[in-house]
Amino acid sequence: MDIDARINRRRRRDDEPRLVQDYESLSPVAHLDEPVGRAPVFERVLDHLDPVFDGHLPPNAYLHGGFGAGKSAVVAALFSHLSRLVTETQSAIHTSTRAAGPTTPGFVYVDLRETTSEFRFYHTVLNALVDESVPEHGISTTELTDRLHALLDRSRTGVVVAVDHVGEAAGVETPDLVGLFAGLPSNLSWLAVGRADPEESGLTTYTATSIRVEPYRPPVLVDVLMTRASEGLARQALDHELARRIADWADGNAHDALTALFVAADRASRESRTRLTESDVDDAVAEIPRPSVSLGRVFALPANKQLVLRSLVDLDEAERASVTATADAISSRPGVDLSRGTVKRFLYEIAESGAVERVRSREPSGKGRPPSRVELRFPPTPFRRLYDLRQ
């Protein structure tokens, strides 16, 4: 739990004991500093990275596993710790033995969900490697790669870049990714992270190793849930049996399990209860579409697209009859300052991203091409809550 969460928990001491202490630490997209139950995966990734501790670069690699298997949780946590370690030891070296260059490679974590352009990609990498922050405007993409070249040519040890969410239908396609790395010096090693099997990933010709992450087994998932509950919920709010119920349903997918916990807690909280019940869980589970898209992907959409979705989740069925009707309804909402045409295009683009799905509706009636309506591919409750919380 971070400090804000701790403080918030204290601040609410006067109130009734609240069921939901902190929505953010309950969020299925938030990764813990120390993920639960994935020790073997940590070990395998560390085995791969081992040369680093002798000051060498590991080969390129691909970490893969199903949705909600904990890939991001592990890699994000690991790289955050590693880069912290590097900066700490570097500054130590700097003060004691002046001018001795870094002895360990640098570590950068790039989330392709947030990488919508070549510029963003290089910007993220460069920004992670230098102390001062790199401007986001008024600087060209080639200027960024020039600086990266200069930086890496000077570096004796190079850098390891983790690239998460490779191959998710989004901005950067796999061939693009290979091209992006081709634009950088060779003392750089990458660790791609994605869902596809290695053969389908299109990466095998560039990687020496692949590491497979198995889905969570139910007992481990129960641990994950209990840990989250203890961070974000009142004491005793979730009993073991219910956690089991969620874990069994979630089928190894921690994202879905945590989402179910979130929705169930929200429901119980709205009814001012302090413990979750079976029907909370059943309702929660019913709200989660399967297959669903990761909430992380939804929250990675540009602000105005999230705004469109925020309106969308509040529309009634009639207003969702067709894409056109939906766009009309959304664009006429207070707070939405987008033209109807733009909303419409956004809806199509959001469908492209997988956050909503277009479904052919209406069989015979009317002329012309039959309309489709959009259906959510994510549960509305956590999106609403977290979105509103962040505004």
Add this chain to the structure above:
DNA sequence: GATCCACGGGAATACACGGATG
């Protein structure tokens, strides 16, 4: 003055259907 990118607007294209045509 440079750079990136979100928006808006609209053109181009695809699709469904029914009726006309060969």
Add this chain to the structure above:
DNA sequence: CATCCGTGTATTCCCGTGGATC
């Protein structure tokens, strides 16, 4: 019967403009 055509929608695609920032 197979094909073409016209109409009305849905969907995709493209590009110029302007805001924000350095």
